[in-house]
Amino acid sequence: MLDDRFYIIAEYGERAAWVRNVGANPRVSVRVGAERFTARARVLDARADAERRGEVCARSETKYGWGDGLVVELTPDVTPPSGAASPS
Numbered sequence: 001m002l003d004d005r006f007y008i009i010a011e012y013g014e015r016a017a018w019v020r021n022v023g024a025n026p027r028v029s030v031r032v033g034a035e036r037f038t039a040r041a042r043v044l045d046a047r048a049d050a051e052r053r054g055e056v057c058a059r060s061e062t063k064y065g066w067g068d069g070l071v072v073e074l075t076p077d078v079t080p081p082s083g084a085a086s087p088s
Helices: 017-024 050-064
Strands: 006-010 027-032 035-043 070-076
Touching (some): 017 035, 027 070, 050 070
Antiparallel strands (some): 006 070, 035 070
């Protein structure tokens, strides 16, 4: 979680079915642990969102040892539940 938003990295980019689904309908239902909420999803633009994309990929690389792929941002409709924040 970064600035009240969640990020997912799609290893297969736009070939991933869930990324194509987001392109067709950005309204998503999210589950983080036991918490569920609705959000709006969008693929970060490589140029316009370069700084944010770089930060997300770097955090993923540090935490998981991997950070390549298409970055998708999830903006919750309301402030996410306090238990939904993942440690970073």
